[in-house]
Amino acid sequence: MVSLTINGKVVRAEEGEYLLAVIRRMGIDVPALCQHEAVEPYGGCRLCMVEITKDSWDGWKKYVTSCLYPVEQDLIVTTHSDKVNDLRRGILDLFLARNPETPLIQKLAADYGLTRTSYEAIPEPNDCILCSICTRVCDAMGFSAISMVNRGHGKEVAPPLHQAPPDCVGCLACAQACPTNYITYEDVGNRRTIWNKQFELLVCDKTGRPTITKEFADYLIKNREIPEDYFRIDDASHREELADKMGRITRWSVTEEAK
Amino acid sequence: MNYRFVVKPELCIGCRTCELACSFAHARNGKQGRTRIFALDGGFKDLFVPVTCLQCEDAACAKSCLVNAITRNPETGAMDLDHEKCVRCMACVAACPFGCSLIDEQHELVVKCDLCGGDPACAKFCPTKALEYKPVTVTALRPAI
Structure with missing residues:
Protein backbone atom coordinates (compact mmCIF):
# COMPACT_ATOMS: atom_id res chain seq x y z
CA MET A 1 0.00 0.00 0.00
CA VAL A 2 1.12 3.56 -0.71
CA SER A 3 -0.38 6.79 0.57
CA LEU A 4 -0.70 9.92 -1.52
CA THR A 5 -2.54 13.23 -1.40
CA ILE A 6 -5.28 13.98 -3.91
CA ASN A 7 -6.83 17.47 -3.78
CA GLY A 8 -5.63 17.83 -0.20
CA LYS A 9 -6.97 14.50 1.02
CA VAL A 10 -4.66 11.68 2.02
CA VAL A 11 -5.69 8.39 0.42
CA ARG A 12 -4.29 4.91 0.35
CA ALA A 13 -3.95 2.90 -2.83
CA GLU A 14 -2.68 -0.48 -3.94
CA GLU A 15 0.76 -0.51 -5.45
CA GLY A 16 0.63 -0.63 -9.25
CA GLU A 17 -2.78 1.03 -9.43
CA TYR A 18 -3.15 3.94 -11.81
CA LEU A 19 -3.95 7.44 -10.59
CA LEU A 20 -7.22 7.74 -12.49
CA ALA A 21 -8.69 4.67 -10.77
CA VAL A 22 -7.89 6.17 -7.35
CA ILE A 23 -9.28 9.58 -8.36
CA ARG A 24 -12.49 8.01 -9.67
CA ARG A 25 -12.87 5.95 -6.50
CA MET A 26 -12.83 9.17 -4.49
CA GLY A 27 -15.77 10.38 -6.55
CA ILE A 28 -13.83 13.17 -8.27
CA ASP A 29 -15.06 13.88 -11.78
CA VAL A 30 -12.06 13.83 -14.10
CA PRO A 31 -13.04 13.55 -17.77
CA ALA A 32 -11.63 10.60 -19.71
CA LEU A 33 -12.91 9.59 -23.11
CA CYS A 34 -10.61 6.70 -23.98
CA GLN A 35 -11.07 4.88 -20.66
CA HIS A 36 -12.78 1.47 -20.67
CA GLU A 37 -12.54 -1.09 -17.88
CA ALA A 38 -12.25 -4.03 -20.27
CA VAL A 39 -9.00 -2.78 -21.82
CA GLU A 40 -5.65 -1.43 -20.74
CA PRO A 41 -5.28 2.35 -20.36
CA TYR A 42 -4.31 4.09 -23.57
CA GLY A 43 -3.64 7.78 -22.90
CA GLY A 44 -5.31 8.78 -26.13
CA CYS A 45 -7.68 11.58 -25.21
CA ARG A 46 -5.31 13.41 -22.80
CA LEU A 47 -8.29 14.80 -20.88
CA CYS A 48 -7.50 12.97 -17.64
CA MET A 49 -4.39 15.16 -17.28
CA VAL A 50 -3.60 16.07 -13.65
CA GLU A 51 -0.91 18.07 -11.89
CA ILE A 52 1.55 16.09 -9.76
CA THR A 53 4.30 17.18 -7.43
CA LYS A 54 6.15 15.99 -4.36
CA ASP A 55 7.53 17.83 -1.35
CA SER A 56 11.01 16.73 -2.41
CA TRP A 57 10.68 18.22 -5.91
CA ASP A 58 11.50 21.81 -4.81
CA GLY A 59 8.29 23.22 -6.24
CA TRP A 60 8.60 21.49 -9.62
CA LYS A 61 5.38 20.20 -11.09
CA LYS A 62 4.48 17.74 -13.82
CA TYR A 63 1.37 17.30 -15.91
CA VAL A 64 0.62 13.65 -16.58
CA THR A 65 -2.24 11.57 -17.95
CA SER A 66 -3.62 10.02 -14.77
CA CYS A 67 -4.88 6.91 -16.59
CA LEU A 68 -1.28 5.88 -17.31
CA TYR A 69 0.50 7.13 -14.20
CA PRO A 70 1.06 4.55 -11.44
CA VAL A 71 0.54 5.73 -7.87
CA GLU A 72 3.64 6.71 -5.92
CA GLN A 73 4.33 7.24 -2.24
CA ASP A 74 3.90 10.88 -1.09
CA LEU A 75 2.62 12.08 -4.47
CA ILE A 76 0.60 15.30 -4.32
CA VAL A 77 -2.10 15.39 -7.00
CA THR A 78 -4.30 18.29 -8.04
CA THR A 79 -7.11 17.44 -10.43
CA HIS A 80 -8.72 20.82 -11.11
CA SER A 81 -6.13 23.59 -10.75
CA ASP A 82 -6.36 26.58 -13.11
CA LYS A 83 -3.43 25.30 -15.15
CA VAL A 84 -4.95 21.80 -15.50
CA ASN A 85 -8.32 23.25 -16.51
CA ASP A 86 -6.54 25.41 -19.07
CA LEU A 87 -4.81 22.35 -20.52
CA ARG A 88 -8.12 20.49 -20.73
CA ARG A 89 -9.75 23.50 -22.36
CA GLY A 90 -7.01 23.49 -25.01
CA ILE A 91 -7.58 19.80 -25.73
CA LEU A 92 -11.36 20.24 -25.86
CA ASP A 93 -10.85 23.14 -28.26
CA LEU A 94 -9.11 20.73 -30.61
CA PHE A 95 -11.78 18.09 -30.06
CA LEU A 96 -14.41 20.69 -30.99
CA ALA A 97 -12.54 21.42 -34.20
CA ARG A 98 -12.60 17.74 -35.09
CA ASN A 99 -16.03 16.76 -33.77
CA PRO A 100 -18.09 19.98 -33.72
CA GLU A 101 -21.42 18.15 -33.93
CA THR A 102 -20.81 15.40 -31.40
CA PRO A 103 -23.10 15.81 -28.35
CA LEU A 104 -20.61 14.14 -25.96
CA ILE A 105 -17.86 16.62 -26.94
CA GLN A 106 -20.22 19.59 -26.96
CA LYS A 107 -21.40 18.79 -23.44
CA LEU A 108 -17.91 18.24 -22.07
CA ALA A 109 -16.62 21.42 -23.72
CA ALA A 110 -19.55 23.37 -22.32
CA ASP A 111 -18.61 22.11 -18.83
CA TYR A 112 -15.24 23.76 -19.38
CA GLY A 113 -16.77 26.95 -20.77
CA LEU A 114 -16.29 26.34 -24.49
CA THR A 115 -19.15 26.51 -26.97
CA ARG A 116 -17.21 26.76 -30.23
CA THR A 117 -13.72 26.03 -31.36
CA SER A 118 -11.13 28.75 -31.86
CA TYR A 119 -9.68 26.73 -34.74
CA GLU A 120 -11.26 26.06 -38.07
CA ALA A 121 -13.60 23.10 -37.79
CA ILE A 122 -12.95 20.32 -40.30
CA PRO A 123 -15.25 20.51 -43.34
CA GLU A 124 -16.90 17.09 -43.13
CA PRO A 125 -16.92 16.17 -39.44
CA ASN A 126 -17.94 12.79 -38.12
CA ASP A 127 -18.51 11.49 -34.59
CA CYS A 128 -15.28 9.48 -34.27
CA ILE A 129 -13.14 10.89 -31.43
CA LEU A 130 -10.27 8.45 -32.13
CA CYS A 131 -10.44 7.04 -28.59
CA SER A 132 -9.63 3.61 -30.01
CA ILE A 133 -11.93 1.86 -27.53
CA CYS A 134 -13.48 -0.11 -30.42
CA THR A 135 -10.17 -1.44 -31.75
CA ARG A 136 -8.84 -2.20 -28.28
CA VAL A 137 -12.02 -4.02 -27.29
CA CYS A 138 -11.82 -5.99 -30.53
CA ASP A 139 -8.19 -6.87 -29.69
CA ALA A 140 -9.13 -7.83 -26.12
CA MET A 141 -11.80 -10.18 -27.40
CA GLY A 142 -9.20 -11.82 -29.58
CA PHE A 143 -10.52 -10.91 -33.03
CA SER A 144 -8.48 -7.83 -34.04
CA ALA A 145 -10.78 -7.30 -36.99
CA ILE A 146 -10.49 -3.50 -37.03
CA SER A 147 -7.67 -1.10 -36.29
CA MET A 148 -6.57 2.49 -36.50
CA VAL A 149 -5.31 3.34 -39.98
CA ASN A 150 -3.30 6.29 -41.31
CA ARG A 151 -1.80 9.05 -39.21
CA GLY A 152 -2.43 12.71 -38.51
CA HIS A 153 -5.60 14.21 -39.92
CA GLY A 154 -6.30 11.08 -41.97
CA LYS A 155 -6.41 8.77 -38.94
CA GLU A 156 -9.54 6.67 -38.73
CA VAL A 157 -10.95 3.36 -37.57
CA ALA A 158 -11.22 0.88 -40.39
CA PRO A 159 -11.12 -2.78 -41.30
CA PRO A 160 -8.10 -3.90 -43.35
CA LEU A 161 -8.02 -2.24 -46.79
CA HIS A 162 -11.50 -0.81 -46.12
CA GLN A 163 -13.01 -4.13 -47.09
CA ALA A 164 -15.28 -6.47 -45.17
CA PRO A 165 -12.99 -7.70 -42.34
CA PRO A 166 -12.39 -11.45 -42.55
CA ASP A 167 -11.81 -11.78 -38.78
CA CYS A 168 -14.99 -9.97 -37.73
CA VAL A 169 -17.62 -12.23 -36.17
CA GLY A 170 -20.29 -9.56 -35.87
CA CYS A 171 -20.45 -9.48 -32.06
CA LEU A 172 -21.15 -5.72 -32.05
CA ALA A 173 -18.78 -5.13 -29.12
CA CYS A 174 -17.15 -2.23 -31.01
CA ALA A 175 -20.46 -0.54 -31.72
CA GLN A 176 -21.72 -1.10 -28.17
CA ALA A 177 -18.54 0.24 -26.58
CA CYS A 178 -18.31 3.32 -28.85
CA PRO A 179 -18.91 6.36 -26.62
CA THR A 180 -20.33 8.46 -29.46
CA ASN A 181 -22.27 5.81 -31.40
CA TYR A 182 -20.14 6.48 -34.45
CA ILE A 183 -19.97 2.81 -35.42
CA THR A 184 -23.21 1.82 -37.05
CA TYR A 185 -24.73 -1.56 -37.78
CA GLU A 186 -27.98 -2.80 -39.17
CA ASP A 187 -30.10 -5.70 -37.97
CA VAL A 188 -32.86 -6.64 -40.38
CA GLY A 189 -34.66 -9.86 -39.52
CA ASN A 190 -31.94 -12.44 -39.10
CA ARG A 191 -29.37 -10.53 -41.17
CA ARG A 192 -26.80 -8.24 -39.61
CA THR A 193 -24.50 -5.82 -41.44
CA ILE A 194 -21.48 -4.23 -39.76
CA TRP A 195 -18.27 -2.98 -41.38
CA ASN A 196 -19.87 -3.85 -44.72
CA LYS A 197 -19.86 -7.52 -43.79
CA GLN A 198 -23.03 -9.56 -43.91
CA PHE A 199 -23.84 -11.98 -41.12
CA GLU A 200 -26.55 -14.50 -40.54
CA LEU A 201 -28.03 -14.49 -37.03
CA LEU A 202 -28.97 -17.71 -35.30
CA VAL A 203 -32.68 -17.86 -34.59
CA CYS A 204 -34.43 -19.50 -31.67
CA ASP A 205 -36.04 -22.81 -32.62
CA LYS A 206 -39.11 -21.99 -30.57
CA THR A 207 -39.76 -18.27 -30.85
CA GLY A 208 -37.87 -17.45 -34.04
CA ARG A 209 -36.15 -14.51 -32.35
CA PRO A 210 -32.58 -13.81 -33.53
CA THR A 211 -29.73 -14.25 -31.00
CA ILE A 212 -26.05 -13.94 -31.96
CA THR A 213 -24.30 -14.44 -35.27
CA LYS A 214 -23.44 -17.90 -36.50
CA GLU A 215 -19.76 -16.95 -36.74
CA PHE A 216 -19.67 -15.77 -33.12
CA ALA A 217 -21.40 -18.93 -31.87
CA ASP A 218 -18.96 -21.06 -33.87
CA TYR A 219 -16.06 -19.20 -32.27
CA LEU A 220 -17.46 -19.80 -28.76
CA ILE A 221 -18.13 -23.47 -29.48
CA LYS A 222 -14.63 -24.00 -30.82
CA ASN A 223 -12.52 -21.84 -28.49
CA ARG A 224 -14.54 -21.65 -25.30
CA GLU A 225 -15.95 -25.17 -25.22
CA ILE A 226 -19.58 -24.10 -25.06
CA PRO A 227 -21.79 -27.00 -26.22
CA GLU A 228 -23.43 -26.31 -29.56
CA ASP A 229 -26.79 -27.25 -28.07
CA TYR A 230 -26.84 -24.14 -25.87
CA PHE A 231 -27.26 -21.84 -28.88
CA ARG A 232 -30.33 -23.68 -30.17
CA ILE A 233 -32.86 -21.48 -28.38
CA ASP A 234 -32.93 -17.96 -26.93
CA ASP A 235 -32.77 -17.00 -23.25
CA ALA A 236 -36.54 -16.83 -22.67
CA SER A 237 -37.01 -20.31 -24.12
CA HIS A 238 -34.14 -21.63 -21.99
CA ARG A 239 -35.92 -20.34 -18.88
CA GLU A 240 -39.19 -21.91 -19.93
CA GLU A 256 -44.24 -40.02 -4.88
CA GLU A 257 -44.57 -38.60 -1.38
CA ALA A 258 -48.35 -39.04 -1.44
CA LYS A 259 -48.04 -42.75 -2.23
CA MET B 1 -20.58 -20.25 0.35
CA ASN B 2 -22.85 -22.41 2.42
CA TYR B 3 -25.93 -20.41 1.54
CA ARG B 4 -28.19 -21.67 -1.21
CA PHE B 5 -31.53 -20.84 -2.74
CA VAL B 6 -33.99 -23.46 -1.57
CA VAL B 7 -36.80 -23.54 -4.11
CA LYS B 8 -40.06 -25.35 -3.44
CA PRO B 9 -42.21 -24.94 -6.56
CA GLU B 10 -45.16 -26.71 -4.91
CA LEU B 11 -45.48 -23.72 -2.57
CA CYS B 12 -45.18 -21.07 -5.27
CA ILE B 13 -48.47 -19.31 -6.03
CA GLY B 14 -47.09 -17.32 -8.97
CA CYS B 15 -47.65 -13.94 -7.31
CA ARG B 16 -44.43 -12.54 -8.81
CA THR B 17 -43.51 -10.65 -5.66
CA CYS B 18 -39.97 -11.97 -6.15
CA GLU B 19 -39.83 -10.35 -9.61
CA LEU B 20 -40.99 -7.05 -8.17
CA ALA B 21 -38.50 -7.20 -5.29
CA CYS B 22 -35.68 -7.99 -7.72
CA SER B 23 -36.66 -5.19 -10.04
CA PHE B 24 -36.65 -2.65 -7.23
CA ALA B 25 -33.48 -4.02 -5.66
CA HIS B 26 -31.65 -3.50 -8.95
CA ALA B 27 -32.92 -0.01 -9.71
CA ARG B 28 -30.42 2.38 -11.28
CA ASN B 29 -30.70 6.13 -11.76
CA GLY B 30 -34.20 6.13 -10.33
CA LYS B 31 -35.47 3.51 -12.78
CA GLN B 32 -36.39 -0.06 -11.97
CA GLY B 33 -34.08 -2.72 -13.35
CA ARG B 34 -35.19 -5.76 -15.25
CA THR B 35 -35.99 -8.65 -12.94
CA ARG B 36 -33.40 -11.43 -12.78
CA ILE B 37 -35.89 -13.94 -11.38
CA PHE B 38 -38.95 -15.26 -13.15
CA ALA B 39 -41.97 -17.09 -11.74
CA LEU B 40 -42.75 -19.26 -14.74
CA ASP B 41 -45.44 -21.76 -15.61
CA GLY B 42 -44.23 -25.19 -14.50
CA GLY B 43 -46.25 -27.08 -17.10
CA PHE B 44 -49.04 -28.25 -14.74
CA LYS B 45 -52.14 -26.50 -13.46
CA ASP B 46 -51.33 -24.03 -10.66
CA LEU B 47 -47.67 -25.02 -10.61
CA PHE B 48 -45.20 -22.18 -10.85
CA VAL B 49 -41.42 -22.36 -10.72
CA PRO B 50 -39.20 -19.45 -9.65
CA VAL B 51 -36.30 -19.52 -12.11
CA THR B 52 -33.11 -17.60 -11.50
CA CYS B 53 -29.36 -17.94 -12.03
CA LEU B 54 -28.01 -21.19 -10.61
CA GLN B 55 -24.49 -19.77 -10.09
CA CYS B 56 -23.07 -22.82 -11.90
CA GLU B 57 -19.71 -24.17 -10.84
CA ASP B 58 -18.43 -24.43 -14.42
CA ALA B 59 -20.46 -21.51 -15.70
CA ALA B 60 -21.04 -21.11 -19.42
CA CYS B 61 -21.48 -17.35 -19.02
CA ALA B 62 -18.00 -16.92 -17.55
CA LYS B 63 -16.48 -19.28 -20.12
CA SER B 64 -18.10 -17.41 -22.99
CA CYS B 65 -17.08 -13.96 -21.72
CA LEU B 66 -14.10 -12.89 -23.82
CA VAL B 67 -13.21 -9.88 -21.64
CA ASN B 68 -13.54 -11.72 -18.29
CA ALA B 69 -16.31 -9.48 -17.03
CA ILE B 70 -18.01 -12.39 -15.24
CA THR B 71 -16.14 -13.71 -12.23
CA ARG B 72 -16.97 -15.62 -9.06
CA ASN B 73 -17.45 -13.39 -6.04
CA PRO B 74 -15.57 -15.20 -3.28
CA GLU B 75 -17.76 -13.74 -0.54
CA THR B 76 -21.22 -14.52 -1.88
CA GLY B 77 -20.37 -17.32 -4.29
CA ALA B 78 -22.28 -15.54 -7.03
CA MET B 79 -21.03 -15.17 -10.59
CA ASP B 80 -20.84 -11.38 -10.68
CA LEU B 81 -21.00 -9.38 -13.89
CA ASP B 82 -18.89 -6.21 -13.95
CA HIS B 83 -20.98 -3.67 -15.88
CA GLU B 84 -17.97 -1.42 -16.39
CA LYS B 85 -16.07 -4.20 -18.11
CA CYS B 86 -18.97 -5.68 -20.07
CA VAL B 87 -18.89 -4.85 -23.78
CA ARG B 88 -22.41 -6.17 -24.41
CA CYS B 89 -21.44 -8.70 -27.03
CA MET B 90 -24.32 -10.91 -25.80
CA ALA B 91 -22.15 -14.03 -25.73
CA CYS B 92 -23.28 -14.94 -22.19
CA VAL B 93 -26.94 -14.25 -23.02
CA ALA B 94 -26.74 -16.73 -25.87
CA ALA B 95 -24.53 -19.23 -24.04
CA CYS B 96 -26.34 -19.59 -20.70
CA PRO B 97 -28.22 -22.90 -20.87
CA PHE B 98 -30.76 -21.64 -18.34
CA GLY B 99 -31.36 -18.25 -19.95
CA CYS B 100 -30.44 -16.38 -16.79
CA SER B 101 -28.06 -13.88 -18.35
CA LEU B 102 -30.39 -11.36 -19.89
CA ILE B 103 -30.67 -7.97 -21.50
CA ASP B 104 -32.04 -5.01 -19.56
CA GLU B 105 -33.21 -2.94 -22.50
CA GLN B 106 -34.14 0.11 -20.44
CA HIS B 107 -30.66 0.50 -19.00
CA GLU B 108 -28.94 -1.03 -22.05
CA LEU B 109 -27.08 -3.52 -19.90
CA VAL B 110 -26.55 -7.23 -19.73
CA VAL B 111 -27.70 -8.32 -16.28
CA LYS B 112 -27.73 -11.46 -14.18
CA CYS B 113 -28.51 -12.47 -10.61
CA ASP B 114 -25.83 -11.27 -8.19
CA LEU B 115 -27.52 -12.64 -5.05
CA CYS B 116 -27.93 -8.96 -4.01
CA GLY B 117 -24.46 -9.12 -2.48
CA GLY B 118 -25.36 -12.06 -0.23
CA ASP B 119 -28.85 -11.07 0.90
CA PRO B 120 -31.31 -11.72 -1.95
CA ALA B 121 -34.37 -9.45 -1.89
CA CYS B 122 -36.54 -12.00 -3.72
CA ALA B 123 -36.27 -14.60 -0.95
CA LYS B 124 -37.03 -12.02 1.74
CA PHE B 125 -40.29 -11.02 0.06
CA CYS B 126 -41.60 -14.50 -0.83
CA PRO B 127 -44.90 -14.78 1.07
CA THR B 128 -45.20 -18.58 0.94
CA LYS B 129 -41.52 -19.48 1.48
CA ALA B 130 -41.39 -21.15 -1.90
CA LEU B 131 -38.09 -19.37 -2.26
CA GLU B 132 -35.69 -19.28 0.64
CA TYR B 133 -32.05 -18.39 0.96
CA LYS B 134 -30.60 -20.30 3.82
CA PRO B 135 -27.53 -22.15 4.98
CA VAL B 136 -27.33 -25.71 3.78
CA THR B 137 -25.13 -28.51 4.97
CA VAL B 138 -23.27 -30.29 2.26
CA THR B 139 -24.36 -33.91 2.40
CA ALA B 140 -22.90 -35.15 -0.84
CA LEU B 141 -19.84 -33.92 -2.60
CA ARG B 142 -19.27 -34.44 -6.25
CA PRO B 143 -17.14 -37.56 -6.60
CA ALA B 144 -13.61 -36.90 -7.77
CA ILE B 145 -13.15 -38.09 -11.33
Missing part, protein backbone atom coordinates in the same frame (compact mmCIF):
# COMPACT_ATOMS: atom_id res chain seq x y z
CA GLU A 241 -37.46 -25.22 -20.52
CA LEU A 242 -35.88 -25.06 -17.06
CA ALA A 243 -39.24 -24.21 -15.45
CA ASP A 244 -40.85 -27.09 -17.30
CA LYS A 245 -38.20 -29.57 -16.15
CA MET A 246 -38.36 -28.38 -12.55
CA GLY A 247 -42.16 -28.47 -12.71
CA ARG A 248 -42.13 -32.10 -13.78
CA ILE A 249 -39.64 -33.04 -11.05
CA THR A 250 -41.80 -31.28 -8.46
CA ARG A 251 -44.97 -32.98 -9.65
CA TRP A 252 -43.23 -36.34 -9.62
CA SER A 253 -41.76 -35.89 -6.11
CA VAL A 254 -45.09 -34.65 -4.71
CA THR A 255 -46.98 -37.66 -6.10
